[in-house]
Amino acid sequence: MCGIVGIVDASGVSFPLYYALYALQHRGQESAGISTFEGTTLYTHKAQGLVAEVFNSQILQKLQGNAGIGHVRYPTTGSKIPENVQPFNFRYLGLELSIAHNGNLVNTAELRAEYERRGQIFSTTTDTEIIGSIIADALRTSKSMEDAVRLCMRRLRGSYSVVALVNGTVYAFRDPLGIKPLCIGKIDHGYIVASESVAIDALDGTLLRDVRPGELVCIDEDGLSSTQIATANRRAHCIFEYIYFARADSVMDGTLVYDVRRRIGQRLYDAKPVEADTVCPVPDSGIAYAAGYAERSCIPFVEGLMKNRYMGRTFIMPTQQQRERAVRIKLNTVRGNLKDKRVVLVDDSIVRGTTSRRIVNMIREAGAEEIHLRVGSPPIIAPCYLGVDMPTRAELIASSRDVEAVRESVGATTLAYIPLEDLVEAIGWSETNLCTGCLTGCYPVDIPGERSCHCIVDYVAGTHQADLSSFKMEKERTA
Numbered sequence: 001m002c003g004i005v006g007i008v009d010a011s012g013v014s015f016p017l018y019y020a021l022y023a024l025q026h027r028g029q030e031s032a033g034i035s036t037f038e039g040t041t042l043y044t045h046k047a048q049g050l051v052a053e054v055f056n057s058q059i060l061q062k063l064q065g066n067a068g069i070g071h072v073r074y075p076t077t078g079s080k081i082p083e084n085v086q087p088f089n090f091r092y093l094g095l096e097l098s099i100a101h102n103g104n105l106v107n108t109a110e111l112r113a114e115y116e117r118r119g120q121i122f123s124t125t126t127d128t129e130i131i132g133s134i135i136a137d138a139l140r141t142s143k144s145m146e147d148a149v150r151l152c153m154r155r156l157r158g159s160y161s162v163v164a165l166v167n168g169t170v171y172a173f174r175d176p177l178g179i180k181p182l183c184i185g186k187i188d189h190g191y192i193v194a195s196e197s198v199a200i201d202a203l204d205g206t207l208l209r210d211v212r213p214g215e216l217v218c219i220d221e222d223g224l225s226s227t228q229i230a231t232a233n234r235r236a237h238c239i240f241e242y243i244y245f246a247r248a249d250s251v252m253d254g255t256l257v258y259d260v261r262r263r264i265g266q267r268l269y270d271a272k273p274v275e276a277d278t279v280c281p282v283p284d285s286g287i288a289y290a291a292g293y294a295e296r297s298c299i300p301f302v303e304g305l306m307k308n309r310y311m312g313r314t315f316i317m318p319t320q321q322q323r324e325r326a327v328r329i330k331l332n333t334v335r336g337n338l339k340d341k342r343v344v345l346v347d348d349s350i351v352r353g354t355t356s357r358r359i360v361n362m363i364r365e366a367g368a369e370e371i372h373l374r375v376g377s378p379p380i381i382a383p384c385y386l387g388v389d390m391p392t393r394a395e396l397i398a399s400s401r402d403v404e405a406v407r408e409s410v411g412a413t414t415l416a417y418i419p420l421e422d423l424v425e426a427i428g429w430s431e432t433n434l435c436t437g438c439l440t441g442c443y444p445v446d447i448p449g450e451r452s453c454h455c456i457v458d459y460v461a462g463t464h465q466a467d468l469s470s471f472k473m474e475k476e477r478t479a
C-alpha cells in the first residue's frame with residue numbers, strides 16, 4: 001500500500017515532494033524516491049530506508065525543476081531489493097518518463113511474458129515496471145498519453161493509482177474501480193496529486209477532490225486538466241484503507257477517516273456491550289475506534305498501552321520475526337492504568353494475531369482482571385491480491401478459526417468483531433462500491449481460483465477537458 005505524490009509548482013518541487021512523502025510515510029517504510037524534471041533532464045534519487053534517511057537538503061537541492069513525482073514503498077510484487085525501489089525511469093530518444101505506483105496487478109506474469117517476447121528488457125521484478133513499459137512503448141510509437149493510459153486500463157488487471165512524469169508534465173490516473181486512493185489539491189504556486197489528503201495538508205494546500213476511478217489527470221505549467229478514460233458499473237474502494245491503512249486525518253473519497261473509525265467504535269459497543277472500567281486503544285490505529293467506543297459506552301477512555309514514537313508500523317514489516325520483535329519494542333503497558341481493571345481493548349484489525357496475542361499477554365501481566373477485545377473489522381479470512389501484503393490464507397488467524405478459537409488463541413476474556421453491515425454503514429459507501437475481498441473472499445477483479453463479483457468497464461472515447469478552475473472542481477466535489 002505504497003504512497004505516491006506528483007507536484008507541479010512554479011517555485012520548485014523537491015522540498016514539497018519531500019514533505020508530502022513524509023506525510024505519507026505510514027503507507028510504506030521500505031524505500032523512498034523522488035524524480036524531478038528541468039529543461040531536458042530527469043533527476044532521480046531513491047534508496048531503501050525511511051524518507052528522512054533517504055533524503056537530506058543537499059540531495060533535495062540537486063533535484064531541480066518545477067515538476068516531479070515521489071514514492072514510498074511497501075512491497076507487494078517483487079522483493080525488497082534496491083532494483084525495485086521506485087520511481088522507475090524509461091528513456092527513449094528524447095522521451096524522459098518516470099513512474100510510481102500504488103497497488104498490485106494480478107496479471108503481472110502474463111503481461112511480462114508478452115512484453116519480453118516483444119523484446120522489452122526488464123530490470124526489476126515488480127508489477128510497476130510493466131505499467132511503465134506499456135506507457136513507454138505506447139509513447140515511443142507516438143501515441144498520446146491518453147492512448148497510453150487507455151491501453152493500460154485495457155490490459156492491466158488489478159489495482160493501480162499511478163503518477164507519471166513525462167518530460168516535465170505530471171500525469172495521474174486511477175484504475176476504473178478506484179481501488180486505491182488518489183486525490184488532487186491546490187497549493188500556492190501549482191497543484192498536487194497524492195494518495196491521501198494529509199500530503200496536501202502538509203503543504204498548506206486545499207483538497208479539491210478525489211481523482212475519479214478511470215480518470216487521467218494532467219498537471220503542467222498551464223494548470224490542471226482531466227480526461228475520463230474508462231468508466232465502470234461500480235467502484236471498489238479498498239475497505240482496508242478505511243480500517244487500517246489511511247491516516248485518520250485523511251479525507252478519502254469524500255469521508256474523513258477518523259469519523260469512520262469513531263462510528264465503528266460506537267457500533268462496536270452497540271453490537272456487544274460489556275461492563276468494564278476502562279476503554280483502552282491499541283495505538284496507533286485503534287485510537288479513533290476506542291474514542292467512539294468510550295463515547296457510546298460512557299466507560300472512561302484510558303491509555304493502557306504507550307507507543308514508542310520512534311517505531312514504525314509493525315504490520316507492514318516483511319517478516320514474521322521482525323513483526324514479533326517489533327510489537328514488544330513498539331508497545332509497553334501503563335501498569336497503573338490496568339491493574340485490577342476490567343479493560344475493553346480496542347484495535348482496528350486482527351490479521352496474523354501477532355499484535356493481539358502479545359499485548360493481551362502484556363496487559364494480563366500488568367494485572368488486568370478481564371480483557372475484552374473489540375475489533376473494528378470483521379474477521380480477515382481471505383488473502384489480498386490487490387495491494388495489502390497478506391498473500392495466503394495460512395497466515396491469517398481467522399481463516400481457519402471461528403471467533404471462539406481466535407479468542408482462545410489470543411488469550412482474551414471475550415472477543416467481538418464489527419459485523420460487515422455495520423462497517424459498511426460506518427464508511428458510507430454501499431458494499432457494492434467497496435472491495436471486501438479480505439473479509440468475504442469475493443474480489444472485484446478476476447483472480448484464478450477465487451470468487452469474483454464481476455464488474456463491467458467501458459472505455460470512453462476520451463475528449464480532453466480543460467479544467468483549470470479549482471473553484472469549479474471544489475463545487476463538483478461537494479455537489
Ligand SMILES: O=P(O)(O)OC[C@H]1O[C@H](OP(=O)(O)OP(=O)(O)O)[C@H](O)[C@@H]1O
Pocket residue numbers: 244282283284285286312313314315316347348349350351352353354355356
Ligand atoms: O494481527 P496482526 O498481524 O498483528 O496485525 C494487526 C495489527 O497491525 C496493525 O498495527 P501496526 O502496528 O502495523 O500499525 P499502527 O501503529 O498504525 O496501529 C493493526 O493496527 C493491528 O494492530
Ligand SMILES: NC(=O)CC[C@H](N)C(=O)O
Pocket residue numbers: 001002003073074075076077078084101102103104105126127128387
Ligand atoms: N504497496 C504498493 O502499492 C506496492 C506497489 C508495487 N506493487 C510494488 O510492490 O512495488
Ligand SMILES: [Mg+2]
Pocket residue numbers: 282283284285286347348355
Ligand atoms: Mg495497530
